[in-house]
Amino acid sequence: MAAALQTLGGGIGITLHWIAFTPTIEQQATEEQKKKWLKLAQDVAIVGAYAQTEMGHGTFVRGLETTATYDPSTQEFVINSPTLTSTKWWPGGLGKTANHATVMAQLYTRGKCYGPHNFMVQIRSLENHQPCPGVTLGDIGPKMESNGNDNGFARFDHVRIPRENMLMKFARVEADGTYVQPPSSKLAYSNMVYLRGTFVMSAAQALASATTIAVRYSCVRRQSEMKPGEPEPQILEYQTQQYKLFPQLAAAYAFWFASWFMTQQHGSITGSMEKGDMSGLAELHALSAGLKSYTTAVTARGIDVCRMACGGHGYSHASGLPALFGGAAALCTAEGENTVMMLQTARYLVKCFAQSQAGKRLTGTVAYLSAVQPSPVAGNRNMSDLGTLVAAFQHRAARMVRHAAMQMQGEMQKGKAREDAWNSCSVLLIKAAEAHVHSFVVRNFAETVQTVEVDESVRAVLTSLCQLYSLYGITEHAGDFLKDGYLTGRDIDAASSHLSAMLARVRPDAVALVDAFDLHDKILRSVLGRYDGRVYEHLYEWAKKSPLNKSEVHESYYKYLQPFLKSNRAKL
Ligand SMILES: CCCCCCCCCCCC(=O)SCCNC(=O)CCNC(=O)[C@H](O)C(C)(C)COP(=O)(O)OP(=O)(O)OC[C@H]1O[C@@H](n2cnc3c(N)ncnc32)[C@H](O)[C@@H]1OP(=O)(O)O
Numbered sequence: 282m283a284a285a286l287q288t289l290g291g292g293i294g295i296t297l298h299w300i301a302f303t304p305t306i307e308q309q310a311t312e313e314q315k316k317k318w319l320k321l322a323q324d325v326a327i328v329g330a331y332a333q334t335e336m337g338h339g340t341f342v343r344g345l346e347t348t349a350t351y352d353p354s355t356q357e358f359v360i361n362s363p364t365l366t367s368t369k370w371w372p373g374g375l376g377k378t379a380n381h382a383t384v385m386a387q388l389y390t391r392g393k394c395y396g397p398h399n400f401m402v403q404i405r406s407l408e409n410h411q412p413c414p415g416v417t418l419g420d421i422g423p424k425m426e427s428n429g430n431d432n433g434f435a436r437f438d439h440v441r442i443p444r445e446n447m448l449m450k451f452a453r454v455e456a457d458g459t460y461v462q463p464p465s466s467k468l469a470y471s472n473m474v475y476l477r478g479t480f481v482m483s484a485a486q487a488l489a490s491a492t493t494i495a496v497r498y499s500c501v502r503r504q505s506e507m508k509p510g511e512p513e514p515q516i517l518e519y520q521t522q523q524y525k526l527f528p529q530l531a532a533a534y535a536f537w538f539a540s541w542f543m544t545q546q547h548g549s550i551t552g553s554m555e556k557g558d559m560s561g562l563a564e565l566h567a568l569s570a571g572l573k574s575y576t577t578a579v580t581a582r583g584i585d586v587c588r589m590a591c592g593g594h595g596y597s598h599a600s601g602l603p604a605l606f607g608g609a610a611a612l613c614t615a616e617g618e619n620t621v622m623m624l625q626t627a628r629y630l631v632k633c634f635a636q637s638q639a640g641k642r643l644t645g646t647v648a649y650l651s652a653v654q655p656s657p658v659a660g661n662r663n664m665s666d667l668g669t670l671v672a673a674f675q676h677r678a679a680r681m682v683r684h685a686a687m688q689m690q691g692e693m694q695k696g697k698a699r700e701d702a703w704n705s706c707s708v709l710l711i712k713a714a715e716a717h718v719h720s721f722v723v724r725n726f727a728e729t730v731q732t733v734e735v736d737e738s739v740r741a742v743l744t745s746l747c748q749l750y751s752l753y754g755i756t757e758h759a760g761d762f763l764k765d766g767y768l769t770g771r772d773i774d775a776a777s778s779h780l781s782a783m784l785a786r787v788r789p790d791a792v793a794l795v796d797a798f799d800l801h802d803k804i805l806r807s808v809l810g811r812y813d814g815r816v817y818e819h820l821y822e823w824a825k826k827s828p829l830n831k832s833e834v835h836e837s838y839y840k841y842l843q844p845f846l847k848s849n850r851a852k853l
Pocket residue numbers: 285286287288296297301331333334339340341342343373426427467470471473474562563566607608609611612614615616617618621625628629632
């Protein structure tokens with residue numbers, strides 16, 4: 282997936298075949314259907330796209346317009362794009378690469394709509410790759426980044442597929458058109474939950490790549506005078522450079538560990554669901570939505586901080602940082618736009634808060650909501666103690682969830698409908714959900730560094746990194762911690778001075794910490810981040826390959842500049 286975040290070459294891309302199309306078959310097809318399609322997909326004997334988003338709808342899946350109408354006389358579904366806005370729009374590989382697609386469409390049988398379901402549709406001939414009859418395909422045009430990958434559009438004009446092409450692991454339509462309910466209507470969304478979970482690792486890898494590039498370059502680059510007459514220092518010696526890069530480095534580790542937890546959670550909850558126990562689905566959805574939203578947003582911002590920390594060369598494609606940024610920016614929108622995903626987490630938190638108010642003991646990632654004391658306990662805290670830092674983040678999140686939920690209850694008591702009260706509190710709800718996810722990431726980071734099986738010297742470095750990540754979060758969001766007096770001004774000052782000490786403590790291990798990501802130059806694709814540090818020679822070689830350098834005097838001189846100069850000189 283890290284490679285996917287770099288631009289893909291050649292106008293085709295099968296990233297989505299691997300991360301969306303094939304997992305959809307794995308998760309939503311019956312055993313019978315897997316026998317038919319899964320091996321073909323795994324062997325790339327067919328290439329697929331995950332065709333859900335339309336020109337008019339991406340977030341609101343229940344609003345999708347593509348229809349799949351069951352015809353019992355022929356036992357077929359008729360796939361149709363009834364409007365321009367129902368055109369499938371964005372799916373990776375859909376325009377030029379894929380010959381199959383799982384198409385999310387509103388299922389109609391016996392005149393009733395049963396909502397969005399997935400259907401397997403062949404879209405191109407396996408002989409000559411021409412679009413199948415009734416299918417119109419194309420690329421949606423240049424994008425912010427990853428223009429090597431085709432993101433396509435598709436229209437269906439009453440395309441008929443066999444009944445067996447409905448992915449029927451959860452819901453079914455019998456030959457006579459009877460619809461059989463799934464255990465939960467949200468199981469049709471299960472592959473999105475899976476993919477969001479993988480985005481946490483994609484974010485970690487992207488931030489790991491960016492910090493590798495920026496830290497290594499910051500050891501090669503020497504600039505300015507720290508003391509008059511002394512040699513120019515490595516720019517990593519400046520505290521401001523450490524303050525830019527080390528919190529991003531710590532976040533990369535934090536997100537890497539969070540993705541371990543996400544993968545483990547996804548496995549155990551979907552395992553239970555296979556046995557019919559759906560109880561973990563809501564927590565899994567809330568966690569994957571919140572973590573995806575939080576980690577991709579922090580990563581995109583963090584990559585741009587790394588780019589700026591590399592000066593002009595960071596802005597060059599030679600650095601690899603613009604491509605990384607473009608890829609990470611995509612992760613903020615794709616697979617559930619970040620705002621909408623964080624609101625899904627907020628919805629779950631408000632529900633859990635109400636349950637805890639009614640006396641239910643909460644478990645899992647929200648357990649702290651019922652355990653945290655509402656009243657602040659001010660006093661001199663040891664701001665370098667991980668337990669203290671975790672408790673501060675949990676207190677902050679619990680306070681903000683409570684505040685947002687009570688605000689919403691207040692609005693409803695004033696007579697507002699629930700939906701209106703929700704909307705008028707949604708900024709508070711988003712901030713509370715972000716605080717919740719942030720507290721989870723900090724707690725998980727702290728628990729991982731305390732339990733992971735490593736040499737004690739490595740544990741010490743990881744502990745410093747976890748302290749740095751937490752202290753940075755407290756100083757960056759000081760107001761949230763000061764608001765109810767849980768932390769005092771003195772605590773925040775102590776946090777700031779500990780943070781400065783952590784920057785100095787991490788400095789000697791910074792290169793080792795990025796080397797530990799073990800990202801090969803071929804993955805980094807960065808002249809600045811080269812393992813051998815030979816930046817300048819390779820920057821010059823890279824520049825010489827620029828297409829503009831194919832000729833000494835570019836053709837544009839003769840076409841535009843020469844006549845322009847001539848006419849100006851003639852006027853002198
Ligand atoms: C460089 C190149 C880069 C690389 C590029 C990298 C590759 C890019 C790959 C991108 C691939 C794609 O984008 S594929 C397309 C991705 N699209 C999306 O993710 C669409 C996002 N939208 C959605 O998932 C849905 O519309 C929602 C969740 C926002 C709303 O769904 P809804 O059905 O309206 O549900 P809603 O009314 O909000 O909530 C009703 C109840 O359902 C629950 N619920 C909602 N969803 C789920 C769920 N998945 N699992 C369990 N429960 C759920 C709620 O918690 C709630 O429970 P209760 O409170 O009632 O108990």
